[in-house]
Amino acid sequence: MKCRNCNIKLDNIVNFGKMPLANRFLKKNQFKKEFFFKLRAAFCKKCFLFQLTESPKPQQMFNRNYPFYSHTSNGMIAHFKKFFTFTKKFIGKNSKILEIGCNDGILLKNYKNFKHLGVEPSKNVANIAKKKFNLNVINNFFNLDLIENNKKLKDNYDLIISANVICHIADINNLAKAVSLSLKTGGAFVFEEPYLGDVIQKVSYDQIYDEHIFLFSLNSVKNIFKKFGLDLVDYKKQTTHGGSMRYILQKNATKIPKKVLNALKIERQKGLCSVEKIKKFKLDCQKQKLFFVNNLKKIVKKYGKISAYGATSKSTTILNYCNIDNKYIDCIYDTTPDKINKFSPGKHIPIVNHRKFHFKDHKIVILFAWNHLKEIQKKEIKFIVNGGRFIYHSSKI
Ligand code: DWN
Ligand code: SAH
Numbered sequence: 001m002k003c004r005n006c007n008i009k010l011d012n013i014v015n016f017g018k019m020p021l022a023n024r025f026l027k028k029n030q031f032k033k034e035f036f037f038k039l040r041a042a043f044c045k046k047c048f049l050f051q052l053t054e055s056p057k058p059q060q061m062f063n064r065n066y067p068f069y070s071h072t073s074n075g076m077i078a079h080f081k082k083f084f085t086f087t088k089k090f091i092g093k094n095s096k097i098l099e100i101g102c103n104d105g106i107l108l109k110n111y112k113n114f115k116h117l118g119v120e121p122s123k124n125v126a127n128i129a130k131k132k133f134n135l136n137v138i139n140n141f142f143n144l145d146l147i148e149n150n151k152k153l154k155d156n157y158d159l160i161i162s163a164n165v166i167c168h169i170a171d172i173n174n175l176a177k178a179v180s181l182s183l184k185t186g187g188a189f190v191f192e193e194p195y196l197g198d199v200i201q202k203v204s205y206d207q208i209y210d211e212h213i214f215l216f217s218l219n220s221v222k223n224i225f226k227k228f229g230l231d232l233v234d235y236k237k238q239t240t241h242g243g244s245m246r247y248i249l250q251k252n253a254t255k256i257p258k259k260v261l262n263a264l265k266i267e268r269q270k271g272l273c274s275v276e277k278i279k280k281f282k283l284d285c286q287k288q289k290l291f292f293v294n295n296l297k298k299i300v301k302k303y304g305k306i307s308a309y310g311a312t313s314k315s316t317t318i319l320n321y322c323n324i325d326n327k328y329i330d331c332i333y334d335t336t337p338d339k340i341n342k343f344s345p346g347k348h349i350p351i352v353n354h355r356k357f358h359f360k361d362h363k364i365v366i367l368f369a370w371n372h373l374k375e376i377q378k379k380e381i382k383f384i385v386n387g388g389r390f391i392y393h394s395s396k397i
Contacts, residue, residue, distance in 0.1 A: 003047060022316040195217070305327070
């Protein structure tokens, strides 16, 4: 397998085995025809891009039944308000803003009083952005074809924004070229994604699944986008999604600030550009798998089956990589109507309405939505006060 950015041979990092689609929650009659692919991560020693070697077709993942609705987290609603405030410095009254992957409008709604456009391929969530929040949204994939076939989109935007989307787009050069074409000279491209540094440090291998084709770093982002005249001019570390990075790029910047040059150097010193250091991640994943499975076995022996909280995309990687099924976990509580009363991908654990979570019934619960800990602790305060404990798949979280 060759690097999706620079086409040189990749170094294998870790193999998670046969994996279903992370967000393909099933009805019983769909079990037999379930789709699987090989989930394997690799690293490019030239451009430092951490990536999947195989990825399902985008239409298989992003369609009219995409079950992730961004508005389900109040913490993320507040976060995206702050994202908007951060980007105010790039726009004026008459600026035009484009969002790549606006989902149900959680970020784009903040730009409602500007000339704006969202591009979102998953029809169900795009419809919410359009109908509930009255936003301008094209129900399509953002790519070069879209820009080349729509003259109005070319050389048109002062600001392009995106959150947790760019890592979902397999043809990264096509994406970068499309962004560059639609941005005005001097315009800004601001996007944020789960950060490779956090995943390595926390051994949060659950950030790796079909939709997350890339885990970026400052160095890999710089290397991908500079070919298309998009220069990394700033960054801002984020705590969302277990540790993310906001990247700020400018079309044809005149100068790269010292702050960025220093941060690129620090990343190199930390080993984020070293294939030898990144290869250690495989061992860390295996250790955490062993830790989690042994811990779970002990708990189940003592208390019987336990429950989990948050039917996240991330949980699909944990459950399938660790081979944990209904023998250990009776159900996963969740707020999403499209997931409730269905079964988890691959391991077929029932998804139950979070309203049925009664604090007295549980002593220990696996928190799959660990990135929303604060928000969930608040909701389930009785569970915590009653001595309830959340556990995780990694001891480094
Ligand atoms: O990149 C992506 C991110 C932004 O969102 C996508 N590829 C898919 C998705 O990833 P995820 O499923 O891991 O996202 P979250 O936000 O960690 O998990 C959301 C799930 O947790 C939903 O199913 C809802 C559930 N949840 C809950 O049951 N109670 C969430 C919250 C905040 C809650 O209080
Ligand atoms: N931005 C939101 C949604 C992230 S989930 C948030 O941070 O909460 C990933 C989203 O990317 C999905 O809504 C999916 O439909 C969208 N997506 C995937 N590929 C895309 C592409 N090529 N162009 C635009 N959006 C895309």
